Amino acid sequence: MSRLNGQTIAAGVVAVALVILANVTLYQVDQRQQALVVRFGDPVRTVLTPGLHLKTPFETVLKFDRRNIELNANEEEVTAADQERLVVDAFVRYRITDPRQFYRTLGQESVAKDRLESIVNAALREEVGRSNSEDVIAGKRAQVMAAIRARVARQVDASDLGVQIIDVRIKRADLPAPNQQAVFERMQTARKQEAAQLRAIGDQRRREIIATAYEEAENIRGDADAKRAQMFASSFGRDPNFAAFYRSMQAYEASLGKGDTTLVLSPDSAFFRYFEKGPAG
Amino acid sequence: MPGSFYNPAKISSDGKTTPPMPWNDNAGPGPWGSPPPSDGKKDGDRPRSDDPRSGGPRGPGGPPPPVDVNALIERLGQRLRQVFGGPGRSRAVALSAAGVVGLWAVSGFYIVQPKEQAVITTFGAYTRTAGPGLRYHLPYPFEAAELVPVTTFQTLDVGGTASQPIPAERLMLTGDENIVDLSFTVQWHVSDAAKYTFNVREPDTVIKAVAESAMREVIGKTALTPILTNGRGQVQDQTRRLMQQILDRYDIGVFVEGVQIQTATTPAPVLDAYRDVQRATQNAQSAANVAQGEAAQIKQAALGYREQVVREAAGDAARFNQVYEQYKLAPAVTRERLYIETMQRVLANSNKVIIDSKGANAPVILPSDTFRPRTSVPSAAAAEGAVR
Numbered sequence: 001m002s003r004l005n006g007q008t009i010a011a012g013v014v015a016v017a018l019v020i021l022a023n024v025t026l027y028q029v030d031q032r033q034q035a036l037v038v039r040f041g042d043p044v045r046t047v048l049t050p051g052l053h054l055k056t057p058f059e060t061v062l063k064f065d066r067r068n069i070e071l072n073a074n075e076e077e078v079t080a081a082d083q084e085r086l087v088v089d090a091f092v093r094y095r096i097t098d099p100r101q102f103y104r105t106l107g108q109e110s111v112a113k114d115r116l117e118s119i120v121n122a123a124l125r126e127e128v129g130r131s132n133s134e135d136v137i138a139g140k141r142a143q144v145m146a147a148i149r150a151r152v153a154r155q156v157d158a159s160d161l162g163v164q165i166i167d168v169r170i171k172r173a174d175l176p177a178p179n180q181q182a183v184f185e186r187m188q189t190a191r192k193q194e195a196a197q198l199r200a201i202g203d204q205r206r207r208e209i210i211a212t213a214y215e216e217a218e219n220i221r222g223d224a225d226a227k228r229a230q231m232f233a234s235s236f237g238r239d240p241n242f243a244a245f246y247r248s249m250q251a252y253e254a255s256l257g258k259g260d261t262t263l264v265l266s267p268d269s270a271f272f273r274y275f276e277k278g279p280a281g
Numbered sequence: 282m283p284g285s286f287y288n289p290a291k292i293s294s295d296g297k298t299t300p301p302m303p304w305n306d307n308a309g310p311g312p313w314g315s316p317p318p319s320d321g322k323k324d325g326d327r328p329r330s331d332d333p334r335s336g337g338p339r340g341p342g343g344p345p346p347p348v349d350v351n352a353l354i355e356r357l358g359q360r361l362r363q364v365f366g367g368p369g370r371s372r373a374v375a376l377s378a379a380g381v382v383g384l385w386a387v388s389g390f391y392i393v394q395p396k397e398q399a400v401i402t403t404f405g406a407y408t409r410t411a412g413p414g415l416r417y418h419l420p421y422p423f424e425a426a427e428l429v430p431v432t433t434f435q436t437l438d439v440g441g442t443a444s445q446p447i448p449a450e451r452l453m454l455t456g457d458e459n460i461v462d463l464s465f466t467v468q469w470h471v472s473d474a475a476k477y478t479f480n481v482r483e484p485d486t487v488i489k490a491v492a493e494s495a496m497r498e499v500i501g502k503t504a505l506t507p508i509l510t511n512g513r514g515q516v517q518d519q520t521r522r523l524m525q526q527i528l529d530r531y532d533i534g535v536f537v538e539g540v541q542i543q544t545a546t547t548p549a550p551v552l553d554a555y556r557d558v559q560r561a562t563q564n565a566q567s568a569a570n571v572a573q574g575e576a577a578q579i580k581q582a583a584l585g586y587r588e589q590v591v592r593e594a595a596g597d598a599a600r601f602n603q604v605y606e607q608y609k610l611a612p613a614v615t616r617e618r619l620y621i622e623t624m625q626r627v628l629a630n631s632n633k634v635i636i637d638s639k640g641a642n643a644p645v646i647l648p649s650d651t652f653r654p655r656t657s658v659p660s661a662a663a664a665e666g667a668v669r
Binding site: 031033050068070072091139142171172173174187191192194198205207213216225252258264265267271272 | 548
């Protein structure tokens with residue numbers, strides 16, 4: 001009985017000792033991480049490969065992210081070369097490439113964030129300040145971003161921060177609120193002018209159409225009158241004398257024979273020739 | 282069963298007799314009270330409402346006592362000691378140890394759904410990717426599995442929805458210095474599970490940031506009118522390609538299916554002015570149409586006039602020609618006849634006063650009804666109609 005107890009206790013002690021030893025000498029580095037082994041505050045070695053690693057009990061392991069990390073710079077109002085103000089929202093993607101250097105110069109990500117943010121803002125101002133606003137927004141946006149990226153990368157390398165800049169991109173480049181309002185007004189007036197012009201053109205077209213129509217109509221009427229005159233000339237014109245007589249007869253009947261005329265006649269009129277004078281006339 | 286409760290003394294394998302110990306002594310009632318007559322049932326089958334302190338089973342009338350945690354722990358401890366301290370102890374230990382190891386080993390099984398892949402890490406380091414089905418990995422702490430949805434299409438909305446727009450995300454500057462109100466969605470899926478899991482921190486937020494940046498870059502190069510009308514397809518395509526380029530540079534393991542513009546309009550304050558332009562175009566068009574109508578009418582009237590005039594003239598001329606032919610045959614007679622016929626008809630239809638002015642000296646006063654218009658009296662002469 002005591003022998004069993006002794007064996008068990010010994011086995012238990014050995015097991016516990018193993019576990020403690022494992023805790024103190026083995027450590028795991030995740031695929032997303034990299035490690036810096038520090039002995040009494042001094043960095044000793046960097047561990048870039050993930051997996052299970054060994055260390056001595058006196059060393060501690062500091063872990064850093066090895067992934068592509070984002071830094072979102074706050075919105076900055078910057079002035080372009082043509083004195084236009086822009087509100088620029090940029091983001092940076094970086095990676096910790098040298099944990100030892102990173103630990104020495106920055107220490108932790110919050111410090112890195114502040115430092116990088118000031119570098120990025122300075123680069124932004126510089127590059128935007130030497131470009132026209134429309135280049136920043138439109139034409140040369142990619143080039144401006146590339147220039148900012150290069151500037152930031154240079155600065156980071158010069159400061160030896162243990163960090164690699166992967167990308168700097170402008171997410172938004174907009175006008176400040178009052179300028180935006182001005183753009184709205186400009187768009188509105190441009191549209192109003194366009195509308196007025198369209199209406200004016202429409203009006204003019206309308207008048208043209210009607211004028212042309214009148215011209216044609218007058219031509220037609222003139223043509224009609226000419227044809228009539230021609231017809232009369234070719235018929236009535238054969239004997240103008242008789243035509244005058246005939247036409248007058250028609251005119252008398254049409255105007256005086258409607259029942260609303262009172263004629264005061266003299267018996268000398270040609271109509272009454274046989275009336276007074278008798279059958280011989 | 283090991284450590285049987287009912288044998289006070291056991292003969293162990295090496296010939297020694299184990300004296301009855303307190304935990305295997307059947308003498309006193311013990312904390313469970315006096316045991317019931319042995320009927321082969323085990324302890325655990327006894328109803329739990331037995332109160333250990335009162336001794337013996339209770340009657341049906343009383344309320345159950347509150348659970349005494351301390352007593353339960355003591356019972357558990359006693360049982361464990363009985364199992365592991367008794368003569369069958371090594372077997373008990375071995376079996377329970379085997380059970381624990383078995384459970385631990387079984388924890389390595391996992392199921393990968395058809396739309397997923399599993400990324401396996403060994404001591405934190407990426408070792409392999411596993412496809413759909415029932416899979417196995419070495420249990421903790423050796424290996425771990427992370428499931429990643431791979432073939433499901435993920436959708437990302439930029440600009441909010443129609444009911445809850447996010448103005449900051451929607452207003453963008455265009456290439457011709459105008460502002461457009463635009464919202465769009467991005468469809469993407471994971472193309473490489475390992476890259477998606479390990480290369481980039483918070484990949485979903487990255488995709489959104491890149492989407493906004495790419496779209497604004499493309500919009501910044503495009504004029505407003507194409508964005509509103511027929512240039513959308515091009516904008517979508519350019520944005521998709523740019524996004525894929527950037528994300529590939531980040532090695533994020535994502536494939537962008539497509540970019541879809543949901544709404545693209547002029548911003549609200551300017552909308553009215555834009556609509557007015559449309560209205561003006563329509564007004565101009567309808568004014569032109571009305572004018573065309575008027576023009577047609579004018580021409581029509583003129584044509585009608587011509588038709589009428591020409592016909593009348595032709596008619597008059599033809600009539601005269603006929604009369605003239607007859608006239609030529611007997612001019613004086615025809616003239617006389619025409620005159621008399623006409624005068625007959627005219628006088629028949631008029632009020633007449635015949636005055637011989639040679640004999641009159643004083644003014645003649647005519648009665649007023651001389652001037653009253655006649656109603657037309659159909660006379661035989663008038664019924665002849667035309668002058669022949």
